[in-house]
Amino acid sequence: MDSVNLKTLAKKLNLSISTVSRALRDSHEISVKTKQKVLALAKALNYEPNPYAGSLRKQASRTIAVVIPEVANNFFSLAISGIEEIAQLKGYHVLIYLTHDRYDLELSIARHLASGRVDGILLSVSSESNDFLHLVELKNKNIPMVFFDRVCEEIDAPKVTTDDFESGYQATVHLIEMGCKSIAYLMIAKNLSIGQKRLEGYKEALKDNGHDFEERLVINCSNDKEVNYELIKGVLAGANRPDGIFASVEHLAIASYYACKDSGLSIPEDVKLVSFSNLETAPLLNPSLTTITQPAYLIGKEAATMLFRMLEKKPINIEDQHLELKSMLFQRESTA
Amino acid sequence: MDSVNLKTLAKKLNLSISTVSRALRDSHEISVKTKQKVLALAKALNYEPNPYAGSLRKQASRTIAVVIPEVANNFFSLAISGIEEIAQLKGYHVLIYLTHDRYDLELSIARHLASGRVDGILLSVSSESNDFLHLVELKNKNIPMVFFDRVCEEIDAPKVTTDDFESGYQATVHLIEMGCKSIAYLMIAKNLSIGQKRLEGYKEALKDNGHDFEERLVINCSNDKEVNYELIKGVLAGANRPDGIFASVEHLAIASYYACKDSGLSIPEDVKLVSFSNLETAPLLNPSLTTITQPAYLIGKEAATMLFRMLEKKPINIEDQHLELKSMLFQRESTA
DNA sequence: CTGTTAGCGCTTTCAG
DNA sequence: CTGAAAGCGCTAACAG
Numbered sequence: 001m002d003s004v005n006l007k008t009l010a011k012k013l014n015l016s017i018s019t020v021s022r023a024l025r026d027s028h029e030i031s032v033k034t035k036q037k038v039l040a041l042a043k044a045l046n047y048e049p050n051p052y053a054g055s056l057r058k059q060a061s062r063t064i065a066v067v068i069p070e071v072a073n074n075f076f077s078l079a080i081s082g083i084e085e086i087a088q089l090k091g092y093h094v095l096i097y098l099t100h101d102r103y104d105l106e107l108s109i110a111r112h113l114a115s116g117r118v119d120g121i122l123l124s125v126s127s128e129s130n131d132f133l134h135l136v137e138l139k140n141k142n143i144p145m146v147f148f149d150r151v152c153e154e155i156d157a158p159k160v161t162t163d164d165f166e167s168g169y170q171a172t173v174h175l176i177e178m179g180c181k182s183i184a185y186l187m188i189a190k191n192l193s194i195g196q197k198r199l200e201g202y203k204e205a206l207k208d209n210g211h212d213f214e215e216r217l218v219i220n221c222s223n224d225k226e227v228n229y230e231l232i233k234g235v236l237a238g239a240n241r242p243d244g245i246f247a248s249v250e251h252l253a254i255a256s257y258y259a260c261k262d263s264g265l266s267i268p269e270d271v272k273l274v275s276f277s278n279l280e281t282a283p284l285l286n287p288s289l290t291t292i293t294q295p296a297y298l299i300g301k302e303a304a305t306m307l308f309r310m311l312e313k314k315p316i317n318i319e320d321q322h323l324e325l326k327s328m329l330f331q332r333e334s335t336a
Numbered sequence: 337m338d339s340v341n342l343k344t345l346a347k348k349l350n351l352s353i354s355t356v357s358r359a360l361r362d363s364h365e366i367s368v369k370t371k372q373k374v375l376a377l378a379k380a381l382n383y384e385p386n387p388y389a390g391s392l393r394k395q396a397s398r399t400i401a402v403v404i405p406e407v408a409n410n411f412f413s414l415a416i417s418g419i420e421e422i423a424q425l426k427g428y429h430v431l432i433y434l435t436h437d438r439y440d441l442e443l444s445i446a447r448h449l450a451s452g453r454v455d456g457i458l459l460s461v462s463s464e465s466n467d468f469l470h471l472v473e474l475k476n477k478n479i480p481m482v483f484f485d486r487v488c489e490e491i492d493a494p495k496v497t498t499d500d501f502e503s504g505y506q507a508t509v510h511l512i513e514m515g516c517k518s519i520a521y522l523m524i525a526k527n528l529s530i531g532q533k534r535l536e537g538y539k540e541a542l543k544d545n546g547h548d549f550e551e552r553l554v555i556n557c558s559n560d561k562e563v564n565y566e567l568i569k570g571v572l573a574g575a576n577r578p579d580g581i582f583a584s585v586e587h588l589a590i591a592s593y594y595a596c597k598d599s600g601l602s603i604p605e606d607v608k609l610v611s612f613s614n615l616e617t618a619p620l621l622n623p624s625l626t627t628i629t630q631p632a633y634l635i636g637k638e639a640a641t642m643l644f645r646m647l648e649k650k651p652i653n654i655e656d657q658h659l660e661l662k663s664m665l666f667q668r669e670s671t672a
Numbered sequence: 673c674t675g676t677t678a679g680c681g682c683t684t685t686c687a688g
Numbered sequence: 689c690t691g692a693a694a695g696c697g698c699t700a701a702c703a704g
Contacts, residue, residue, distance in 0.1 A: 003452065005697055016675045021699065031673060046473070048451035052391040053697035056680050061388065063431075070417065072633070077413040081406065084434045088441075093453070095399075096430050098420045105424075115384035116339065117429070137382070141339075254617055281590055285621035297408070341681055352691045357683065365689060389681035392696050 004045045013037060024049075063093040064307060065118040067109055069101045069126050069150070073250065074278035075296045076124070079148065082300025083122060090308055092119075101189075101223050103128040110134040113143065120144040120307045125152050127189030127223060144310035148303040149294075151193050158316060160303040162294045162327040164194050168201025170329050171246050171274045171292055176209050178272045180244030184217045184235055186228075186252040198248050198276075217242060221252055228252060232259035236271070247275035253289075276327075283330050290331045298325055340381045349373060360385075399429040400643060401454040403445055405437045405462050405486070409586065410614035411632045412460070415484065418636025419458060426644055428455075437525075437559050439464040446470040449479065456480040456643045461488050463525030463559060480646035484639040485630075487529050494652060496639040498630045498663040500530050504537025506665050507582050507610045507628055512545050514608045516580030520553045520571055522564075522588040534584045534612075553578060557588055564588060568595035572607070583611035589625075612663075619666050627666045634661055 010017045015034070023030045023038035024047075041047075055061040066083055068076045080096070087094045095118060099106040106126045111134060113121060121143060125132070132152050139145060139155060151159040175183050185202050188195040199218065206213050219235060221228045232255055235242065247253035253275030260271050267273050268288045277291040302323055309316055346353045351370070359366045359374035360383075377383075391397040402419055404412045416432070423430045431454060435442040442462045447470060449457060457479060461468070468488050475481060475491060487495040511519050521538045524531040535554065542549050555571055557564045568591055571578065583589035589611030596607050603609050604624045613627040638659055645652055 007697080017697090018676080018699080019674055021697095022674090025699090029673060034673080046447070046450065048448060050392070050697050051451055051453045052388045052397065053680090054699080055388040056386070056392050056682090056696090057698050057700085059680070071407070071420070072410070072413045072417045074408070074410075074413075077408045077410075080432065081408045081434065084407070084432060088434070094432050096416065096420060096432050098417065098424070111382070112384060114382065115387055117387045254620070257620060279615070279617070281615070281618070282621060284590070284593060285618060285625065289621065343681080353682085354684080354692080355690055357681095358690090361683085367689060370689085386681050389696090390683080392680090392698090393682050393684085395696070 003050075004047050005050060008045070009038065009041055009047060013041060059116065060119055061093075061117060062091060063095060063118045064120045064122060064304075065095045065097060065113055067097045067099060067106070067113075067121060067123045069099050069124060071096070071098060075149065075250075075294060078278060078296035079124075079300035079303070082297040082302075083304040084300075086301055086304035086308065092308075099126040101126045101128055103131070107134045110138050114138055114141050118143070120146075120311050122146050122148060122303050122307055124148055124150040125192070126150075127192050130191050144307055146303045146307045146310070148299055149194065153193055158303075158306045158310070158321050158323075160299050160306060160323045160325070161194070162299070163324045164197030165201040165204075166324075167276075167292050167327045167329070168198030168246075168248075169205045170201070171198075171276075171290075172202045172205035173209065174274055174290060174329060174331070175244040175246060175272055176205065176211065178244070178268070180242075180272055181211075182214075182217065182240065182242040183211075183244035183246055184219055184242040186219050186221050186232065186245060186247045186256065188221060188249045188252065189223065190220055195248055202246060221255075225251060225255055228255040229259055232256050233263055236260065236263045236265060242271070244272045245274070247273065250275060250277045250279065253277055253291075290329065292327050293330050294327045295325050339386075340383050341386060344381070345374065345377055345383060349377060395452065396455055397429075397453060398427060399431060399454045400456045400458060400640075401431045401433060401445075401449055403433045403435060403442070403449075403457060403459045405435050405460060407432070407434060410616075411485065411586075411630060414614060414632035415460075415636035415639070418633040418638075419640040420636075422637055422640035422644065428644075435462040437462045437464055439467070443470045446474050450474055450477050454479070456482075456647050458482050458484060458639050458643055460484055460486040461528070462486075463528050466527050480643055482639050482643045482646070484635055485530065489529055494642045494646070494656065495658045496635050496642065497530070497658070497660055498635070499660045500533030501537040501540075502660075503612075503628050503663045503665070504534030504582075504584075505541045506537070507534075507612075507626075508538045508541035509545065510610055510626060510665060510667070511580040511582060511608055512541065512547065514580070514604070516578075516608055517547075518550075518553065518576065518578045519547075519580035519582055520555055520578040522555050522557050522568065522581060522583045522585075522592065524557060524585045524588065525559065526556055531584055538582060557591075561587060561591055564591040565595055568592050569599055572596065572599045572601060578607070580608045581610070583609065586611060586613045586615065589613060589627075628663050629666050630663045631661050 006017045006020050010020045020038050023035045084094050097109045106129055135155055146158045148160045203213050245256050247256055260267055265271050274290040278294055278296050282291050283289055342353045342356050346356045356374050359371045420430050433445045442465055471491055482494045484496045539549050581592050583592055592609055596603055601607050610626040614630055614632050618627050619625055
């Protein structure tokens with residue numbers, strides 16, 4: 001209860017609360033002398049305005065929410081870095097919410113965020129969410145929202161992603177160039193846009209290179225790493241096993257790695273592996289691994305920047321409604 | 337301005353605001369009938385209480401702050417996961433602040449947090465901070481605070497870390513057992529407790545195994561990866577270059593990796609490398625790398641649990657004032 | 673240039 | 689069991 005507030009300052013200076021308030025906000029209708037006195041005392045007493053009083057009064061919290069499936073994943077870690085940097089620059093605070101890819105959590109978080117706790121939201125949808133009414137509701141509350149990476153196509157809001165189609169295409173071409181005849185595509189939860197887009201790139205690349213598309217080579221993976229491991233092992237055990245694997249996300253590459261190893265297959269001799277991965281060190285640690293690296297940090301920054309444009313009521317160009325940033329094919333050595 | 341609040345509900349139900357408020361908090365002095373009516377309407381209208389009004393009134397925000405050097409680092413990502421999980425369980429919100437290892441940022445963040453924005457703080461100090469007055473001030477404000485990983489020894493607050501001495505010892509013994517005669521220790525910014533503790537373990541292990549400690553083999557590294565790279569290259573170029581490297585943090589291992597490569601030295605033939613790393617995949621990707629993995633997720637959980645004990649005014653056992661969790665030496669193959 | 677006052681949405685005495 | 693009223697700390701009309 002020793003907290004110093006406007007009242008404390010006002011009393012000590014024999015001024016009214018409003019004068020002190022205005023002095024601190026450097027209002028032009030306060031004399032320089034008074035301002036100095038107020039500032040001096042405020043500094044001396046380490047005055048820090050109560051953020052919640054301000055938020056209540058102004059109906060704005062200078063806080064944004066970042067809602068993501070998980071953070072123990074290089075992509076999201078880097079994205080958060082980018083987001084936090086922009087937020088700090090703008091004087092905003094960042095709340096983190098993890099959905100663990102669970103629909104129920106995403107739902108309750110979304111519901112809660114309608115309370116006015118935040119001025120804006122950066123969201124990457126969870127893989128379990130088929131239904132997105134909760135997001136529509138949020139949008140209807142007029143809370144600015146930007147999707148990043150795992151976007152919700154059905155909602156009209158700015159989106160920032162990688163060039164998923166293009167990089168799916170590149171990855172596949174890469175495997176074909178390495179001599180693969182039969183390439184498996186490991187797909188992340190199939191209601192995610194990224195999995196779909198990358199799949200389309202994969203298909204197109206096959207077509208353009210005279211390879212037949214085979215349904216059996218599209219492996220629908222889940223969030224359960226054990227299950228995925230078994231699934232991949234099954235694929236590798238089959239009669240006409242693939243000689244190339246394209247993992248659409250990092251943890252599927254890891255599962256593939258184990259699956260190959262435990263099946264007595266070596267990478268890249270028996271099976272060539274290319275994967276999305278934001279682990280910059282992966283190809284360093286293992287030259288035989290080709291990765292597609294997303295500009296995660298940049299994606300975070302761009303998404304945040306977009307959100308702040310909305311918060312500042314600045315217009316957003318139509319071509320920026322869906323920003324697609326280029327990913328990079330990272331290949332340490334040619335392993336022909 | 338379409339937000340539904342207590343007034344809205346009260347009006348529609350011909351009840352007073354206070355009755356509605358009490359009904360929603362399930363107060364025993366409200367009739368079951370009224371409660372049901374209120375709850376029903378609240379649900380129908382998607383009522384969400386304004387968090388800032390509550391925080392202002394109750395002088396408590398159900399929010400904690402996590403202040404860390406960076407998030408694009410597996411240790412902190414995992415720690416955040418642990419923290420967030422506990423927080424969500426307790427119905428708390430999590431604010432993230434990154435210091436980028438800069439003292440000035442840590443200072444201004446600490447200052448701000450004295451405003452009452454959060455009920456408690458989880459902090460990992462930045463490597464640039466020699467001075468910790470700002471943290472003392474925070475403590476004097478009686479804001480519960482728990483240090484994790486990079487702790488501040490000088491402040492009397494609960495701490496959660498790994499067994500840094502022990503694992504420094506283990507890592508060194510490991511290198512000695514691999515046959516190293518001359519082991520370099522790459523130390524992170526020297527005012528960090530973790531670097532010191534690990535160094536002590538290193539020294540002790542040398543002593544216990546009849547190796548002389550050489551000052552020149554303790555390399556004081558910085559936060560600048562380029563600089564570290566050059567530093568390590570210099571060490572490797574010297575006349576009596578080390579045949580073993582113990583990297584006290586992950587990014588120093590990566591720098592070593594590059595430095596060895598570019599010096600024409602191979603790992604582990606010429607130089608054995610052991611490093612702290614929370615990249616579970618590192619030894620998988622490269623079997624020659626031995627890592628010490630911290631239980632990052634657990635550290636986050638324990639630190640958060642401790643903080644909530646403080647928030648709930650529960651006593652903390654003296655032996656828990658500094659929790660040291662065991663790290664694991666992760667070694668894929670014996671590379672003798 | 674400064675002060676008075678109302679009110680943001682909520683909880684919580686205090687009255688009935 | 690329900691209502692009236694005060695007040696958390698701050699901002700912003702409105703007065704002077």
